[in-house]
Amino acid sequence: MKKVYNIAVDGPAGAGKSTIARSVAEKLNFVYVDTGAMYRAMALHFLRNGIPADDEAAISRLTGEVDVTISYENGMQQVILNGENVSGLIRSSEVSAMASAASVYMPVREKLVELQKNLALKENVIMDGRDIGTCVLPDADLKIYLTASSRVRAQRRYEELTAKGEDWNLEDIEKDIIERDNRDMNRENSPLKQAEDAILLDSSSMTIPEVVDRILELFHEKKMEGGSLWK
Numbered sequence: 001m002k003k004v005y006n007i008a009v010d011g012p013a014g015a016g017k018s019t020i021a022r023s024v025a026e027k028l029n030f031v032y033v034d035t036g037a038m039y040r041a042m043a044l045h046f047l048r049n050g051i052p053a054d055d056e057a058a059i060s061r062l063t064g065e066v067d068v069t070i071s072y073e074n075g076m077q078q079v080i081l082n083g084e085n086v087s088g089l090i091r092s093s094e095v096s097a098m099a100s101a102a103s104v105y106m107p108v109r110e111k112l113v114e115l116q117k118n119l120a121l122k123e124n125v126i127m128d129g130r131d132i133g134t135c136v137l138p139d140a141d142l143k144i145y146l147t148a149s150s151r152v153r154a155q156r157r158y159e160e161l162t163a164k165g166e167d168w169n170l171e172d173i174e175k176d177i178i179e180r181d182n183r184d185m186n187r188e189n190s191p192l193k194q195a196e197d198a199i200l201l202d203s204s205s206m207t208i209p210e211v212v213d214r215i216l217e218l219f220h221e222k223k224m225e226g227g228s229l230w231k
């Protein structure tokens, strides 16, 4: 059977994971899987149903009924919630907060982790999230833990939002980021942490192309180490 390559990228919100993973995927001709978008689609479903983030029983019940899948349009991942393409509806701060809150519950995680594992069995993928190296793809060929200081991450988000004409305060964005980090890192189930065999990259003072090049370099090094198994 032909070898399938898996690259795992984990890290806190705003570290640049999706931009970087998408670019690496393009260069290697891999499929890019954004797992956060799946948690966001679930979160949208809970919000639409008026479920409070702390209602574990209702969230667990709705998780059983909901169908989340992904597809690709011109190479861009689309997330499909019960047959509806919700990709354009999942980037609000309300959805971010609900995704972070609802992702603490095991039924939500189990459902999405299974989908993610299956995707990586068949194709060369680069997958980003919080638990990819530790839980979804423990045998990934390369694991990256991508981070940056909370101030740098907030500044990047601030620039993104102001470019879209939105009026935000940098301190509020940083506060949101720190809150989300705390929840993602301190939850009981699959908290965000660096896998033992992951390589730490701090993007605070690196440009996106520099990080992308470093990951490509690391991947090629790993490939060389893999020898004949990797052909």
Ligand code: DC
Pocket (backbone or CB within 6 Å): 013, 014, 035, 036, 037, 039, 040, 096, 099, 100, 103, 128, 129, 130, 131, 132, 180, 184
């Ligand atoms: O990567 P993102 O910001 O789109 O993710 C939104 C939330 O989803 C994040 O705060 C935590 C959760 N998440 C998770 O628990 N595990 C993942 N693999 C990806 C995201």
